[in-house]
Amino acid sequence: MRHWRGLRGRLTREALMAQAGSAGPEIGVQRGRTPWLWALAVLWLAAAEGSPSRRKWPVPYKRFSFRPEADPYCQAKYTFCPTGSPIPVMKDHDVIEVYRLQAPVWEFKYGGLLGHLKIMHDAIGFKSSLTGKNYTIEWYELFQLGNCTFPHLRPEINAPFWCNQGAACFFEGIDDIHWKENGTLVLVATISGNMFNKMANWVKWDNETGIYYETWTVQASPEKGAQTWFESYDCSQFVLRTYNKLAELGAEFKKTETNYTRIFLYSGEPTCLGNETSVFGPAGNKTLALAIKKFYYPFKPYLSTREFLFSLLEIFDSVIIHRQFYLFYNFEYWFLPMKFPFVKITYEEIPLPIRNKALSGF
Ligand SMILES: CCCCCCCCCCCCCC(=O)OC[C@@H](O)COP(=O)(O)OC[C@@H](O)CO
Numbered sequence: 001m002r003h004w005r006g007l008r009g010r011l012t013r014e015a016l017m018a019q020a021g022s023a024g025p026e027i028g029v030q031r032g033r034t035p036w037l038w039a040l041a042v043l044w045l046a047a048a049e050g051s052p053s054r055r056k057w058p059v060p061y062k063r064f065s066f067r068p069e070a071d072p073y074c075q076a077k078y079t080f081c082p083t084g085s086p087i088p089v090m091k092d093h094d095v096i097e098v099y100r101l102q103a104p105v106w107e108f109k110y111g112g113l114l115g116h117l118k119i120m121h122d123a124i125g126f127k128s129s130l131t132g133k134n135y136t137i138e139w140y141e142l143f144q145l146g147n148c149t150f151p152h153l154r155p156e157i158n159a160p161f162w163c164n165q166g167a168a169c170f171f172e173g174i175d176d177i178h179w180k181e182n183g184t185l186v187l188v189a190t191i192s193g194n195m196f197n198k199m200a201n202w203v204k205w206d207n208e209t210g211i212y213y214e215t216w217t218v219q220a221s222p223e224k225g226a227q228t229w230f231e232s233y234d235c236s237q238f239v240l241r242t243y244n245k246l247a248e249l250g251a252e253f254k255k256t257e258t259n260y261t262r263i264f265l266y267s268g269e270p271t272c273l274g275n276e277t278s279v280f281g282p283a284g285n286k287t288l289a290l291a292i293k294k295f296y297y298p299f300k301p302y303l304s305t306r307e308f309l310f311s312l313l314e315i316f317d318s319v320i321i322h323r324q325f326y327l328f329y330n331f332e333y334w335f336l337p338m339k340f341p342f343v344k345i346t347y348e349e350i351p352l353p354i355r356n357k358a359l360s361g362f
Contacts, residue, residue, distance in 0.1 A: 166213030
């Protein structure tokens with residue numbers, strides 16, 4: 001059994017789909033049925049050897065002109081942003097403290113359990129000196145992490161169905177116990193009311209245009225400086241974007257270590273396979289469509305213990321043995337030629353940003 005990994009260079013969508021069209025769903029694995037196609041692919045790769053990919057990496061996260069209504073099929077296990085409120089307009093001369101908030105994911109359900117694995121959720125707290133009121137802003141999934149990581153395979157719909165929206169939630173109050181008990185609540189900056197108001201306007205734009213959650217960070221290897229193929233778009237990325245916006249507005253951050261959770265996939269150069277229409281539509285490649293759905297099938301939720309254990313074996317077979325992963329990014333499907341160590345959860349420092357001195361009005 002041979003894998004594409006023995007051949008250097010990048011596979012085009014056509015080569016992968018052609019391979020799929022002849023060899024059946026296990027793309028990238030030679031089954032001895034298409035030697036001529038295999039030779040063609042080898043010749044193509046030899047010709048392409050060393051030709052640098054023309055694509056810009058990492059793939060830029062796609063923003064949209066507006067946030068669509070969520071599909072009623074998507075059901076939240078826990079209500080999104082139950083105590084949400086509009087962001088208030090602060091007095092320009094107000095002095096507002098900015099807090100880094102971090103707690104284990106799903107702490108409300110599992111306490112500090114995931115904190116032991118450093119699987120952490122991030123948010124930002126604000127406290128107004130003029131009013132004494134404090135606030136929390138956090139960015140997370142409308143329909144929980146599993147729905148943002150894997151799709152639903154609905155019998156009545158040919159394409160995988162995603163409930164992967166993520167959004168910002170702003171509400172009055174900071175739950176000190178929630179953040180302090182197993183995580184972090186620390187002052188990181190002090191800003192003016194004017195800066196806060198400008199940040200608030202940016203948050204509204206960011207929230208209206210950045211509409212989907214992406215769990216995975218995809219890189220070529222765990223080494224520092226390795227090529228990043230895709231960045232995640234999750235709670236921590238929102239906090240980082242907001243800190244950067246505040247620094248751009250002139251905020252000066254304290255010197256404190258800030259670590260964040262990321263879950264990595266390691267792969268060779270990804271290949272874009274197309275979107276829902278081009279892959280799963282009437283003119284789509286039926287075998288590729290089947291291969292993608294076959295890949296996602298073991299990830300479906302609410303399995304029995306026996307089904308779950310069997311699914312783990314299927315996932316191991318796809319990702320580790322056959323070194324295949326289908327990523328959904330920017331509402332397109334990507335083939336990832338997986339590499340050792342395949343998957344890794346990290347909790348590493350991403351330093352607080354440097355102030356933009358040109359704009360520091362505070
Ligand atoms: C199907 C799972 C695939 C494997 C994923 C393994 C862990 C990956 C962690 C990535 C970082 C997650 C950080 C993040 O975006 O957190 C958002 C959200 O999941 C946090 O959930 P929460 O319930 O703790 O907090 C949201 C809300 O309840 C707080 O008020």
